[in-house]
Amino acid sequence: xxxxxxxxxxxxxxxxxxxxxxxxxxxxxxxxxxxxxxxxxxxxxxxxxxxxxxxxxxxxxxxxxxxxxxxxxxxxxxxxxxxxxxxxxxxxxxxxxxxxxxxxxxxxxxxxxxxxxxxxxxxxxxxxxxxxxxxxxxxxxxxxxxxxxxxxxxxxxxxxxxxxxxxxxxxxxxxxxxxxxxxxxxxxxxxxxxxxxxxxxxxxxxxxxxxxxxxxxxxxxxxxxxxxxxxxxxxxxxxxxxxxxxxxxxxxxxx
Amino acid sequence: xxxxxxxxxxxxxxxxxxxxxxxxxxxxxxxxxxxxxxxxxxxxxxxxxxxxxxxxxxxxxxxxxxx
Numbered sequence: 001x002x003x004x005x006x007x008x009x010x011x012x013x014x015x016x017x018x019x020x021x022x023x024x025x026x027x028x029x030x031x032x033x034x035x036x037x038x039x040x041x042x043x044x045x046x047x048x049x050x051x052x053x054x055x056x057x058x059x060x061x062x063x064x065x066x067x068x069x070x071x072x073x074x075x076x077x078x079x080x081x082x083x084x085x086x087x088x089x090x091x092x093x094x095x096x097x098x099x100x101x102x103x104x105x106x107x108x109x110x111x112x113x114x115x116x117x118x119x120x121x122x123x124x125x126x127x128x129x130x131x132x133x134x135x136x137x138x139x140x141x142x143x144x145x146x147x148x149x150x151x152x153x154x155x156x157x158x159x160x161x162x163x164x165x166x167x168x169x170x171x172x173x174x175x176x177x178x179x180x181x182x183x184x185x186x187x188x189x190x191x192x193x194x195x196x197x198x199x200x201x202x203x204x205x206x207x208x209x210x211x212x213x214x215x216x217x218x219x220x221x222x223x224x225x226x227x228x229x230x231x232x233x234x235x236x237x238x239x240x241x242x243x244x245x246x247x248x249x250x251x252x253x254x255x
Numbered sequence: 256x257x258x259x260x261x262x263x264x265x266x267x268x269x270x271x272x273x274x275x276x277x278x279x280x281x282x283x284x285x286x287x288x289x290x291x292x293x294x295x296x297x298x299x300x301x302x303x304x305x306x307x308x309x310x311x312x313x314x315x316x317x318x319x320x321x322x
Contacts, residue, residue, distance in 0.1 A: 016320075017321060017322070018320040018321045019320065019322075020320065026320075039322055040318035040319065040320065040321050041319050041320065041321025041322075042289075042316050042319075043316060043317070043319045044314065044315065044316055045283070045288055045316060047261065047281045050281060050283050050286070051282075054287070054318070054319070055319075055320055056287055056318050057286075057287065069322070071321055071322075085289045085291065085314075085316050086289075086318070088289045088296045088298060089287060089288075089318070090298075091287070091318075156322070157322075203322075
């Protein structure tokens with residue numbers, strides 16, 4: 001069970017909803033992923049195209065927990081405003097704090113992220129900050145009382161996987177709240193590795209929406225996350241330098 | 256009445272007096288959206304009785320796909 005604030009989830013895969021080829025594929029991918037948490041962005045509505053379909057209107061919103069993000073915000077104040085707009089929908093109380101500090105790498109601004117998280121906690125939000133893999137920042141956010149830490153595996157949409165497993169392992173080891181690896185996942189093996197390392201969940205988007213077959217990749221990610229988690233719980237064997245026979249050494253039949 | 260909606264200067268008929276009226280004017284009634292009027296984010300239940308002052312700045316936002 002993944003517990004974030006008052007919410008409980010059986011799925012440990014959080015799925016982003018951006019950049020899918022079309023709503024039909026997206027709907028099937030969401031179903032295949034069995035994700036219970038879906039992220040969204042908040043944007044101005046095109047009021048002159050009222051008939052334009054919106055993915056949310058195709059979803060049974062009561063079947064999912066919506067996790068809006070503050071993407072686009074560059075300061076804590078902007079992030080707080082976006083979070084409040086999202087909450088006023090009446091559809092959610094969780095917020096993914098995303099304050100980007102650099103347009104090229106899309107890496108989060110640690111200071112503004114910290115400030116935004118503090119302000120949002122005071123406002124009573126369930127706060128999930130997207131952060132770099134900085135161990136001390138994760139600790140500081142945790143001390144503030146955030147409900148989960150979401151360190152990036154590598155830059156958003158890069159598909160590079162976990163580029164600093166050591167830092168990630170330090171974050172996981174010292175965590176007192178769920179750690180959700182967010183951003184940079186490319187292959188199912190990346191997601192499985194994150195789970196084997198002890199992450200509580202994985203948030204991904206482009207790895208699925210950008211795959212040749214997003215529906216199949218959604219399934220692959222679900223299975224990888226389940227496999228990684230089961231592997232963690234099962235307890236892997238230690239790595240040894242030399243071989244250790246799996247068949248009995250005694251009793252070999254010789255002529 | 257002149258309004259600024261999502262950064263654009265627009266004119267709506269004088270029959271539009273409330274937020275609900277404005278949403279209906281643009282055929283947005285019943286859509287999942289959030290309205291901010293002159294910097295104040297409105298509860299869903301407030302649309303019906305919130306009057307639109309001349310020249311107000313209005314933001315109408317919704318959820319779109321994002322990660």
